[in-house]
Structures are given as C-alpha cells and as structure tokens.
Amino acid sequence: MAAKKAGPGSLKLSSVLDLNEASALHAKLLSMRGSDIVIDASGVERLGVQCVQVLVAGANAWDDDKKSFAVQKPSDAFVKTMQLIGLDTQNLVAKEI
Amino acid sequence: MDMNEIKEIFFQECEEQLAELESGLLKLNDGDRDPETVNAVFRAVHSIKGGAGAFGLDDLVGFAHVFETTLDCVRSNKLEPNQDVLKVMLKSADVLADLVTASRDGGGVDEARSRGLVKELEALAHGEMPSAHAEVAKPAKAEAPKPSDDSGFQPIPFTFDGFDDDVPAAKGSVYEIGFKPRHDLYAKGNEAALLLRDLSKLGEMSVGCDMEQLPTLDKLDPEASYFSWKISLTTEKTEADIRSVFEFAEWDCDLDVKLAAAKPSDEELPMVPVPFDLSSLDDELGSDTKAADEAAAVVATEAAANVSKMAAAAARVEKKEAAAPAPAPAQAAATAAAGQTIRVDLDRVDRLINLVGELVINQAMLSQSVIENDASGTSAVNMGLEELQQLTREIQDSVMAIRAQPVKPVFQRMSRIVREVADMVGKQIRLVTEGENTEVDKTVIDKIAEPLTHMIRNAVDHGIESPEKREAAGKDPEGTIKLSAKHRSGRILIELIDDGGGINRERVKQKAIDNDLISPDANLSDEEIDNLIFAPGFSTADTISDISGRGVGMDVVKRSIQALGGRISISSRPGLGSTFTMSLPLTLAVLDGMVVTVAGQTLVVPLTAIVETLQPEASAIHSFGATQRLISIRNSFCPLVDVGRILNFRATQANPVEGVALLVESEGGGQRALMVDAIQGQRQVVIKSLEANYTHVPGIAAATILGDGRVALILDVDAVVAASRGQSLSPEMSLAATG
Numbered sequence: 001m002a003a004k005k006a007g008p009g010s011l012k013l014s015s016v017l018d019l020n021e022a023s024a025l026h027a028k029l030l031s032m033r034g035s036d037i038v039i040d041a042s043g044v045e046r047l048g049v050q051c052v053q054v055l056v057a058g059a060n061a062w063d064d065d066k067k068s069f070a071v072q073k074p075s076d077a078f079v080k081t082m083q084l085i086g087l088d089t090q091n092l093v094a095k096e097i
Numbered sequence: 098m099d100m101n102e103i104k105e106i107f108f109q110e111c112e113e114q115l116a117e118l119e120s121g122l123l124k125l126n127d128g129d130r131d132p133e134t135v136n137a138v139f140r141a142v143h144s145i146k147g148g149a150g151a152f153g154l155d156d157l158v159g160f161a162h163v164f165e166t167t168l169d170c171v172r173s174n175k176l177e178p179n180q181d182v183l184k185v186m187l188k189s190a191d192v193l194a195d196l197v198t199a200s201r202d203g204g205g206v207d208e209a210r211s212r213g214l215v216k217e218l219e220a221l222a223h224g225e226m227p228s229a230h231a232e233v234a235k236p237a238k239a240e241a242p243k244p245s246d247d248s249g250f251q252p253i254p255f256t257f258d259g260f261d262d263d264v265p266a267a268k269g270s271v272y273e274i275g276f277k278p279r280h281d282l283y284a285k286g287n288e289a290a291l292l293l294r295d296l297s298k299l300g301e302m303s304v305g306c307d308m309e310q311l312p313t314l315d316k317l318d319p320e321a322s323y324f325s326w327k328i329s330l331t332t333e334k335t336e337a338d339i340r341s342v343f344e345f346a347e348w349d350c351d352l353d354v355k356l357a358a359a360k361p362s363d364e365e366l367p368m369v370p371v372p373f374d375l376s377s378l379d380d381e382l383g384s385d386t387k388a389a390d391e392a393a394a395v396v397a398t399e400a401a402a403n404v405s406k407m408a409a410a411a412a413r414v415e416k417k418e419a420a421a422p423a424p425a426p427a428q429a430a431a432t433a434a435a436g437q438t439i440r441v442d443l444d445r446v447d448r449l450i451n452l453v454g455e456l457v458i459n460q461a462m463l464s465q466s467v468i469e470n471d472a473s474g475t476s477a478v479n480m481g482l483e484e485l486q487q488l489t490r491e492i493q494d495s496v497m498a499i500r501a502q503p504v505k506p507v508f509q510r511m512s513r514i515v516r517e518v519a520d521m522v523g524k525q526i527r528l529v530t531e532g533e534n535t536e537v538d539k540t541v542i543d544k545i546a547e548p549l550t551h552m553i554r555n556a557v558d559h560g561i562e563s564p565e566k567r568e569a570a571g572k573d574p575e576g577t578i579k580l581s582a583k584h585r586s587g588r589i590l591i592e593l594i595d596d597g598g599g600i601n602r603e604r605v606k607q608k609a610i611d612n613d614l615i616s617p618d619a620n621l622s623d624e625e626i627d628n629l630i631f632a633p634g635f636s637t638a639d640t641i642s643d644i645s646g647r648g649v650g651m652d653v654v655k656r657s658i659q660a661l662g663g664r665i666s667i668s669s670r671p672g673l674g675s676t677f678t679m680s681l682p683l684t685l686a687v688l689d690g691m692v693v694t695v696a697g698q699t700l701v702v703p704l705t706a707i708v709e710t711l712q713p714e715a716s717a718i719h720s721f722g723a724t725q726r727l728i729s730i731r732n733s734f735c736p737l738v739d740v741g742r743i744l745n746f747r748a749t750q751a752n753p754v755e756g757v758a759l760l761v762e763s764e765g766g767g768q769r770a771l772m773v774d775a776i777q778g779q780r781q782v783v784i785k786s787l788e789a790n791y792t793h794v795p796g797i798a799a800a801t802i803l804g805d806g807r808v809a810l811i812l813d814v815d816a817v818v819a820a821s822r823g824q825s826l827s828p829e830m831s832l833a834a835t836g
Contacts, residue, residue, distance in 0.1 A: 019283050022319035029314060049278075049289040053311060054319050061314035084293050086304030086326060 012040040013078075017051035025051055029058040035067060042073035047081040056087070107148045109440070111197045112506075114141040118190050119509050126183045132172075139168045145193065154200045157193075160211060164189050167218040176221060185217045191513055269300060269333030275353035277325035282349035284320070293326070295342045300332025329357070337437055443539070446499050450686055453489075453496045454783035460489045461804035497684050501536035504582045504591070507546050508533045511553050511580060518557040525574055526561055528553075531581035537589045538684040544661055545591070545681065548654040552593055552677055553578065555651070560597035560675055570672065572596070585680070588663075593677040600669040602626045608635065627667050627675075631655045659815060662688065662705050690782050690811065691759070692803070693773040696746035699809040700773070701782055701801055706814040708760045708768065710776065713737075713753045724750070728758060728770045735760065738821040739772045740812070744796050761814050769818045784811065796820060 009032045014021055039055075055071075062069035082088070121138035146161035167186070170176035178186070192214055195206045274296070278289045296302060310323040330339065339354050340347070464482050508530045519526040561576035568574050579594040602623060609615045609629045629635060633652040658665045663681035682688070682705070690701035717729045718737070726737040737758065741747045751772060758770040782801035787794055798813035
C-alpha cells in the first residue's frame with residue numbers, strides 16, 4: 001500500500017478506539033509499513049478488542065519487518081483494557097526498544 | 098412478542114422487585130446494616146425505574162428516581178437508615194407499589210401523599226432528618242444530588258460506582274471459562290472487553306488471551322474476531338451468574354463455563370495470566386462515565402437493555418436468581434443461595450394438576466378392577482399396580498408442590514396494613530413475621546389474604562392498646578404483632594399473636610347479652626366467651642371506626658377460613674394479649690374425606706369437619722317437637738340431622754339406630770350429628786368442581802370420581818347444618834359462595 005516512509009512515522013491514536021475506528025486504524029498502519037513507528041496512546045479513553053487486534057497484528061508486522069513499533073505514553077484506560085483482556089502491555093510497549 | 102406481553106412481564110418483575118424492596122427495608126428496620134441489603138433495596142428501585150422508563154411511565158420513573166437518589170445516600174453512608182428514615186422509606190415503598198398498580202391497571206394514586214413523600218425523600222437526601230429529635234449521623238455533603246425544583250422531577254446524575262466498591266473476596270469456587278467471540282458479537286455492538294470487565298466484578302480473575310488466530314496485518318479483517326480467552330475466575334457466585342454476564346451475547350460467542358476441581362494450573366492457559374486490578378476501570382473503559390453526566394441517557398440505555406431482557410424473560414427461558422427458602426426462624430438469612438426458576442403460566446400447571454388428578458382416579462379404578470379379579474393379591478399385575486400407586490402418589494405430590502408458594506407475599510402485604518392502620522389510630526406497632534417461606538397451595542394463599550387482613554386490622558385497632566395505656570401497664574409503648582406460619586401434620590398453621598390487652602371478657606359478654614346472642618344468666622367458660630367474637634354480627638369496638646367494626650366481624654373471617662376447609666381458634670390472656678390460630682389444608686385440589694352411603698348414594702364428607710363418629714343407640718335418641726330429634730352424647734344433647742332427608746334423597750326420615758352419626762362442628766360453634774346410612778371408608782379424593790362441570794347443587798360443595806368410576810358428591814357440611822336449622826339450602830349458604 002501507499003508510500004513507505006523512510007523516517008520514523010508517528011501516529012496519535014484517537015480517543016475512542018471502538019469498532020468503527022478499527023478499519024481506519026488498520027488502513028493507517030498499512031500505509032505506514034516499512035519504517036519505525038511511534039504510537040502515541042496518551043489520548044485513548046476507550047479501547048475495544050478489535051482495535052487491539054489491529055495493533056497487535058501491526059506490532060507483529062513491524063517485528064517481521066525488523067522495524068521498531070513503539071507505543072508511547074499509554075493512557076490509564078489503554079493499560080487497564082490491555083490488562084483486562086489479558087495482554088501484557090509489554091507486548092506492545094516493550095517494542096519501543 | 099408484542100409490547101403488551103413485554104409490559105406484562107415488566108409488571109410481574111415489578112411485583113418481585115417490590116417484594117424485594119419491602120423485605121430489604123424491613124431488614125434494615127430490624128437493624129440489619131449489611132451493605133448487600135442496602136444494595137438489594139437500591140437495585141429493586143433502580144430496576145423498576147429502568148423498566149418504567151422503557152414504557153414511558155413517567156410518574157413511576159419520577160418517583161422511583163427520587164427514591165433511588167435517597168437510597169443512594171444510604172448506600173454511600175451519607176444517610177444513616179434510622180427508624181425515622183426507614184419510616185419514610187417504607188411509606189415510599191407503599192407509594193411506589195401504588196404507582197406500579199396504577200400504571201398497570203389505570204386509575205390514580207394519592208398525589209398529595211406521593212408529593213409529600215417526594216419532599217421528604219429529597220429532604221433526607223439533603224441530610225435533613227424527618228423529625229426534629231432525629232439524630233443526624235453524617236450530614237449529606239454537596240455530593241448529594243441537587244434538589245429538584247418543585248415543578249417536577251429533575252434528572253439527577255448518578256453512577257454505578259457504588260456497586261463495585263467491594264469486589265467479593267477471593268473465596269468460593271474456581272471456574273474455568275472459555276470465551277470465543279464470533280464476528281457477530283462485535284457487529285451487534287457488543288464489546289468483549291466490557292464483558293470481561295463485567296466478569297471481573299464477580300470475583301478474582303486471571304485472563305489468558307489466545308492470539309493464535311490473529312492473521313498478519315495485511316490479511317487482517319479489522320472488523321472480524323480473532324482473539325479468544327481462557328479465564329480463571331474465583332468467585333462465590335454460581336455458574337448461572339457467570340453465564341448471565343454473557344446473557345446478551347451468548348448466541349454470538351462460544352462460551353464454556355466449568356467448575357475447576359482445584360486451583361487452575363497455569364499450563365492449561367496458553368498465556369501467562371495477568372493479574373488484574375479493577376480499580377477505576379469503570380471510568381476509563383466504557384461509556385458509563387460519559388453517560389453518568391447525563392442521567393437521561395443512562396435511563397434510555399438501560400431502558401433498552403431492560404426491554405431486551407424482558408423479551409428474553411418472555412421466551413420463558415429466563416434464568417434468574419431466586420432467594421432460596423430460609424429456615425423458619427429466618428434471622429440468619431443473610432446470604433440467599435441462588436436457584437434457577439422458570440416462569441410458567443398458571444393455566445398450564447392447573448392443566449397438569451387436573452391430568453394428574455385423572456391419573457390418580459384412573460389408577461384407583463384399575464387397582465379396584467384388578468383386586469376384584471385377584472382376591473389373593475399376589476399376582477404380578479397386582480404387585481406392579483402397587484408400585485404404580487406409589488408412583489402416582491409421588492407424581493401427585495410433586496405436581497402439587499409446583500403450585501405451592503411461600504406465604505411471604507401475603508405476609509408482606511400485612512406489614513403495610515399494620516403500618517397504615519397503626520398510623521391512623523396513633524399506635525406504635527411492629528409486625529414480626531416468622532416462617533414466611535412456608536409453602537402452601539396458591540389457591541389457599543389467594544384466599545387467606547382477606548381474612549388475614551381483617552384479623553390484622555382488628556389486632557391493630559382493638560388488640561394493641563394505645564402507647565399511653567401500654568406505658569401505664571408497664572409495657573413497651575410499641576406493641577408487637579407476630580405473624581407466623583408453619584407446617585403441622587399435613588396442614589399449615591398460621592398464628593397471629595399480639596401482646597395487647599387480651600380479650601375484655603366482661604365487655605364481650607355484656608355485648609353478647611345486649612345483642613341477644615346469649616341469655617343474661619348464661620354461665621360461660623372463658624373459652625366460650627372468647628369464642629363469642631366469632632358470632633355473627635358481633636363487634637366490641639366502642640366507636641365504629643374506619644378500620645374495623647364496620648359490622649363485618651370475625652364471623653366472616655371464621656366463615657372464610659371454614660370455606661377453605663380450615664379452622665380458627667382463639668386463646669387470650671387478659672393483659673398479655675391474644676393468639677389466633679388458623680389451621681388450613683395445604684391444598685384445595687385434594688381432600689381427605691370419609692366416604693359414606695346415604696339413601697343408596699355415595700357421598701364424601703370432608704374429614705376436617707368430623708369430630709367423631711358413633712353408632713347411636715335407641716336410648717340415646719330423643720324426639721323434640723314434631724320432626725326434630727336429638728342425640729344424647731355424654732350427657733349433652735346434640736341435634737340430629739338426617740343428611741338423606743335434607744338433600745331430598747328420601748321422603749321420610751331414616752331410623753337413626755340403623756345408621757351412623759357423624760359428629761360435626763358447625764360454623765355457629767355448636768355441634769350437629771349428621772345421620773348417614775353407613776361408612777365405606779376414608780380416602781383422599783381429587784376435588785372436581787361442580788360449578789365448572791355442571792352447575793351449583795345446594796348442600797354439595799364439589800364432586801369427585803371414585804375408584805369404581807362413579808361420581809361421588811362432596812358434602813357441604815356447613816350448608817347442610819344451616820339447612821337443618823330451618824334455613825333453606827339456598828346457594829348463598831353454600832361453601833362455594835362463601836369461599
């Protein structure tokens with residue numbers, strides 16, 4: 001898909017990441033493949049499982065690409081939801097390094 | 098399913114919630130401070146409000162809302178539920194019940210009363226106590242909802258946070274739950290994270306997420322479902338509670354709930370379980386917080402949820418938590434075990450009962466014809482029949498048990514009557530109930546409410562003295578009325594005990610003399626005087642009040658009880674109070690009867706009416722007037738009634754010496770000897786209504802079918818006795834009409 005950027009991209013997550021947002025997030029991530037990415041999760045107020053699926057698939061893809069996939073400043077809501085659904089945020093946040 | 102059906106279910110649930118509300122408030126009134134009791138009370142009002150909102154029952158929503166707000170203050174310890182506060186709340190529960198009734202049946206409610214209570218409730222929510230002397234525990238703070246202005250009910254923000262304050266301690270059973278949402282779950286607007294959140298509230302949970310199915314990013318359908326979960330939940334709740342979390346999503350997910358024998362082993366979980374802290378999650382996770390700012394929005398959301406919930410209930414598959422019957426002195430009824438119930442139309446149960454009745458009759462007929470052909474009783478058929486007999490009896494008992502209901506709803510109604518009547522007459526009275534989970538046939542329950550109401554009113558109005566009189570007599574100014582129920586030898590025994598002044602025998606006797614019930618020189622025992630209050634048209638109240646003494650006396654109570662095949666008695670101790678004891682059959686569908694022959698016909702006489710049977714000797718029979726005869730029994734005379742003559746089975750009176758006399762107690766208190774030709778035996782018979790199948794027959798209460806297939810009529814003893822006193826056997830005198 002679309003242009004692959006050379007430099008690190010950044011993506012600020014919307015505050016409400018529900019079912020409606022999953023497709024948009026998916027499209028955005030696809031468009032940013034190929035370079036390191038920093039995801040700003042500070043503004044997340046609500047997070048649904050489908051967006052988590054997209055984020056985890058994204059993290060796996062970046063991992064395959066040997067690029068960095070970093071989630072920064074996760075909001076409490078983000079962390080709590082991840083814990084709730086049994087995902088250690090390390091899965092995502094740790095990829096910062 | 099149409100809206101009316103859903104609405105009907107809503108009202109049924111309202112009844113349950115109201116009962117829950119009242120019993121909770123009464124528990125609080127007795128000093129129970131368990132947060133779960135407060136929560137249960139709050140939930141009851143909250144559910145009624147939610148459902149009412151769905152149907153646009155604005156009055157109900159408005160009142161429930163104010164009530165709920167005040168209850169919320171109690172829940173959050175801003176308001177101490179002392180006696181004065183609970184008095185207002187109990188009254189509010191009454192008004193809420195009236196509003197529900199008005200919403201269902203149309204008609205209005207006492208608006209002044211409801212408005213007054215709204216004000217009182219709002220004042221409570223603001224920390225103002227109902228009366229000056231009341232002690233304020235903790236003044237309500239600014240957090241308490243704002244007052245609504247007088248023009249109407251203002252929506253007040255509220256949250257559910259309080260419910261989550263105490264997560265159940267991590268004890269109980271360990272459940273292993275497999276949860277795999279399908280695509281539809283998300284498509285229908287459900288959110289797996291929210292379901293997991295709700296689940297986490299049931300106890301201590303660890304979650305393992307299985308991401309095996311997750312495809313690569315480019316193959317991923319962002320709206321599909323890939324994650325599934327293995328959850329280990331330690332909770333005191335039941336499997337039904339766990340499943341109810343997934344109630345609206347169960348068709349859109351694979352759900353597997355099973356009880357783990359021991360602590361879950363980690364290897365069963367594909368991922369390392371992540372310990373999970375619930376605190377403050379509500380704020381961040383869902384839409385609740387946002388919605389909390391707009392109470393109206395919450396009401397709307399809940400209303401929608403309620404409708405779908407009720408729709409599910411209407412499908413007759415509702416699984417709900419029901420309080421298990423607590424042991425009779427139910428003081429320790431803190432935690433009610435959960436059970437599952439289904440709602441069934443009464444008609445269906447009745448049809449089943451009817452069919453089982455037929456089965457019992459059919460089995461009896463079969464037995465009889467086999468016995469006739471197999472005198473020795475040893476054939477295999479005969480043995481098999483005995484087993485069949487046992488089985489049918491068990492089936493019958495089980496089916497009867499379906500109709501059996503606890504007397505609790507009736508008892509709860511009584512507490513309202515005590516409150517209202519006590520208020521009216523300015524007395525302080527506490528109603529204590531015991532054994533309210535005692536079960537009895539629904540028909541009996543429906544029919545005891547009226548006589549019981551009458552007796553309770555009497556007890557409040559006449560039984561308990563005024564606070565001043567009580568204090569003067571060295572008693573607690575607050576009187577106590579105790580209503581208890583228990584099973585006793587196949588019957589239900591209901592006792593109404595008051596600690597009032599007891600029966601004023603002097604006055605009762607004087608009144609009876611004034612009313613020509615007894616002669617002035619009659620020499621009566623204390624017990625006989627006490628029983629005079631059951632005489633027709635007797636009222637001792639000095640003034641005719643609104644509450645009792647309207648000329649409808651205890652005689653009506655006694656007649657209704659007798660119509661149910663029951664008995665009532667009184668014992669009284671001057672200065673200490675009175676005890677009314679009612680003994681009622683557990684069911685009206687079967688009856689223990691004595692099968693007798695009268696002029697070639699077979700009749701059944703209810704066993705409860707018979708005091709004794711005897712074979713009259715010629716010397717004991719005395720003529721009295723032209724047609725009357727008396728029988729001398731142990732030096733007293735008792736009128737002899739020829740049943741065959743009264744029922745017009747024969748033209749002339751039979752010779753008493755050739756028959757058997759059944760000594761029965763009649764409603765007037767006196768005894769009569771009913772003459773029948775012979776006794777065939779005693780047996781339990783299935784009652785068939787004559788009115789429903791044929792038409793009313795004077796002197797006959799109902800009919801039954803005997804083992805040989807013949808129809809036998811069940812005698813209406815009271816009607817026959819009344820007829821023997823010269824009254825005609827008119828339908829009004831019949832058991833059916835008084836019942």
